[in-house]
Amino acid sequence: MDLDNFKNRSNTEYATNKKLVGKLKKTKGKILDEIFSISHDTAFSKINCLECANCCKTTSPIFLKTDIDRLAKVFRMKSADFMDQYLHRDEEGDFVLNSAPCPFLNEDNTCLVYEARPKACREYPHTNRKNMHGILNLTLKNSLICPAVYEIFQDIGKDFRK
Incomplete structure (x- = not known):
């Protein structure tokens, strides 16, 4: 990758994709x-996340209390100690990683805590879920992070540029 x-x-395509989001907001x-969902399946049939891991290299997921407790258990730590070592609150008050790349990203782009990874990681890039209307702006931002999301916008854009 x-x-x-x-x-x-x-x-380069961000402005075009932003206009596309405006059109998509008018779609039922x-x-x-x-x-x-269809474009998501197409994109991920061609893109292997393990060849990229750009999300893990550049951004942090939001850690929910359940994620923190689960990961603390994996490391045999108290939740407070896990938070002290790995997390801080961002400007919105969410728990996020102290640094990028993710400390749990292995050299081969696999995840050290894959089975216990946060919910946000499990669902990323959120392009095959219900209520896409509610996250179109986030999805646009993700088009700058995830090659699959970029490809999804390219695919969807073909039909909306006609």
């Missing part, structure tokens, strides 16, 4: 969810 090339392409909810 050529992340430099992806970064250039995604930045269930139809929009279906459009994203």
Whole structure:
């Protein structure tokens, strides 16, 4: 995966994708969810996350209390100690990682805590879920992080640019 090339392409297409989001907001909810679901499946049939891991290298998931407790248990730590070592509150008050890349990212792009990973990691990039209307702006931001999301926008955009 050529992340430099992806970064250039995604930045170049950002304004176009932002206009696309405006058009997508006018699409009925269930139809929009279906459009994203189909494009999600297509993109992930071609893209292997283990060749990229850009999300793990550049951003932090939000850690819920249940995520913190589960991961603390994996490391045989108290939840408070896990939080002290790995997390801080961001400007919205959410618990996020202290640093990037993720401290649980292995050299081969696998995840040290894969089975216990946070809910946000399990669901990322959130492009095959219900109520895509509610996260279109987040999905647009994710098009700059995740090559699959970028490809999803490219795929969906073909139909909306006609």
